[in-house]
Amino acid sequence: MEARGLSHEELAKRIGKSRSYVTNMVGLINLPDSVKELVIAKKIPATHARTLSKIKDVAKVEALADRIINEGLTSASVEELAQDKTYEKRNKMERRETEESKTYKYVQELLCEKLGTKVRIRGSKIEINFDDLNDFNRIIEILDIEEKL
Numbered sequence: 001m002e003a004r005g006l007s008h009e010e011l012a013k014r015i016g017k018s019r020s021y022v023t024n025m026v027g028l029i030n031l032p033d034s035v036k037e038l039v040i041a042k043k044i045p046a047t048h049a050r051t052l053s054k055i056k057d058v059a060k061v062e063a064l065a066d067r068i069i070n071e072g073l074t075s076a077s078v079e080e081l082a083q084d085k086t087y088e089k090r091n092k093m094e095r096r097e098t099e100e101s102k103t104y105k106y107v108q109e110l111l112c113e114k115l116g117t118k119v120r121i122r123g124s125k126i127e128i129n130f131d132d133l134n135d136f137n138r139i140i141e142i143l144d145i146e147e148k149l
Helices: 008-015 019-029 033-040 046-052 058-071 075-083 085-115 133-143
Strands: 119-122 125-128
Touching (some): 046 058, 046 075, 058 075, 085 119
């Protein structure tokens, strides 16, 4: 497909198969080698492998492949687990928090000390807590914003 610049639809017409068949086979080709070997050895059914091929996280694919073998998961179970975003969200949040904490933790602590209040840096936002209008004005004075307005 890549060498000839063919779409899934064009390849399907040339080989006499459906576009979905080609798409499914391309997905299987893109599975991690360890999982492809399990499919070839018939330890994992192709239907399960097609579901796994839709998952981008290689670690999740391999973990689910192990569960398919060890727990004898049904196609419906694999579909449900593959669509479970909790795993992906948790990993993404942990990675983001780790990166942010390394990058911004020091600055966050300095701001907490300087402002005398809780400061949180998340993504591209700085959150500064204040209790009331007096506390807000105190923080504004520390930041010396009045001269800059």
